[in-house]
Amino acid sequence: MRENLIFSGIPEQTPDDPDTNIKTFMAAHLNLSPDTINKITFHRVHRLGRPSNKGVVKSKGKELKGKPDEQEDLTFVKNYQPKEGATHLRILLHGPVGAGKSSFINSVDSVLQGRITDRALTDATSGSSFTKKYKTYKIHKGPDDFYSFVFNDTMGFEKDTNTGVLVEDVKLALKGHVEDGYKFSPSQELMEGDKGYRSAPTLDDKVHVLVCVLPVGSVSLISEEVVKKMREVRYAASDMGIPQLAILTKVDEACPKTNRNIKDAYKSKYLKQQVDAFSLLLGLPQSSIFLVKNYGSDGNMNDDNDVLILSALRKIITSGEDFLNDL
Ligand SMILES: Nc1nc2c(ncn2[C@@H]2O[C@H](COP(=O)(O)OP(=O)(O)O)[C@@H](O)[C@H]2O)c(=O)[nH]1
Numbered sequence: 001m002r003e004n005l006i007f008s009g010i011p012e013q014t015p016d017d018p019d020t021n022i023k024t025f026m027a028a029h030l031n032l033s034p035d036t037i038n039k040i041t042f043h044r045v046h047r048l049g050r051p052s053n054k055g056v057v058k059s060k061g062k063e064l065k066g067k068p069d070e071q072e073d074l075t076f077v078k079n080y081q082p083k084e085g086a087t088h089l090r091i092l093l094h095g096p097v098g099a100g101k102s103s104f105i106n107s108v109d110s111v112l113q114g115r116i117t118d119r120a121l122t123d124a125t126s127g128s129s130f131t132k133k134y135k136t137y138k139i140h141k142g143p144d145d146f147y148s149f150v151f152n153d154t155m156g157f158e159k160d161t162n163t164g165v166l167v168e169d170v171k172l173a174l175k176g177h178v179e180d181g182y183k184f185s186p187s188q189e190l191m192e193g194d195k196g197y198r199s200a201p202t203l204d205d206k207v208h209v210l211v212c213v214l215p216v217g218s219v220s221l222i223s224e225e226v227v228k229k230m231r232e233v234r235y236a237a238s239d240m241g242i243p244q245l246a247i248l249t250k251v252d253e254a255c256p257k258t259n260r261n262i263k264d265a266y267k268s269k270y271l272k273q274q275v276d277a278f279s280l281l282l283g284l285p286q287s288s289i290f291l292v293k294n295y296g297s298d299g300n301m302n303d304d305n306d307v308l309i310l311s312a313l314r315k316i317i318t319s320g321e322d323f324l325n326d327l
């Protein structure tokens with residue numbers, strides 16, 4: 001993820017093969033499995049400075065301290081390939097307007113690129129739903145290739161009015177019947193034969209994992225109506241065998257104390273209460289609910305944020321992969 005990492009404290013070997021040397025170090029000191037290490041690729045590895053001609057130099061500087069979990073999650077996400085039959089894993093994000101769905105896609109993009117991006121377009125004025133079209137978001141791996149997971153971001157449910165996406169349309173999306181570019185209508189269900197209706201969806205068109213998104217501070221304020229719609233979609237996914245998880249966003253806004261130390265999000269009593277409450281509301285296990293602080297276009301990258309985003313994403317991918325494997 002980060003360019004130009006400099007490791008120190010790795011003893012010099014003679015003759016020196018930095019690539020093997022750093023992998024051996026990782027195996028011995030970072031608790032990474034050989035499988036994980038074999039998947040790690042480096043652009044370039046070289047030793048700074050000249051090798052000592054007095055034999056092995058005693059290392060100076062700080063010991064290398066890795067973050068094995070984050071590194072492992074990142075390696076997993078970067079190398080993820082779906083099992084045969086699908087070319088990508090499709091993740092559907094759904095939840096109310098302004099929940100942070102588009103921001104989550106942007107955040108994943110940012111974490112993988114190592115810089116803040118805002119390609120999925122977030123809506124700062126969140127009045128009514130901004131994302132109206134069913135659109136597949138792919139994340140660039142290089143100039144011409146993409147990661148093997150894609151996102152769809154549905155137009156959020158509106159509270160009282162019927163201006164949100166219809167639950168029946170979300171069900172069609174789950175089954176792969178909604179074509180890219182289809183503009184959801186708040187009053188008219190998509191029907192077979194309509195423009196935008198895909199009659200013979202392939203495995204790639206179907207949704208493989210459903211993620212409910214809600215600001216963590218809204219858990220106790222969420223209307224009965226929205227809960228009902230979220231549950232309905234969740235049950236439909238259950239009937240299709242599609243795994244479901246949830247992301248509670250805006251951890252920074254909901255808990256200023258946690259915002260100062262975002263990696264302790266799961267230690268916060270208040271946030272834990274919200275996770276428990278949401279778990280009850282939606283009938284999802286606590287272990288499937290993740291706390292995140294999304295990146296906005298104005299913020300700076302922060303490793304602790306990355307950890308939360310990556311661990312949620314990894315769990316989303318593994319759940320979707322389980323579904324593909326069980327087909
Ligand atoms: N402070 C904070 N703001 C967020 C977070 N996630 C999203 N937002 C903001 O909330 C607003 C709505 O987000 P957006 O991603 O457009 O929501 P969507 O309607 O679900 O796609 C935008 O102004 C975002 O910048 C977060 O984790 N923390």
Ligand SMILES: [Mg+2]
Nearest residue numbers: 101102130131
């Ligand atoms: Mg959006």
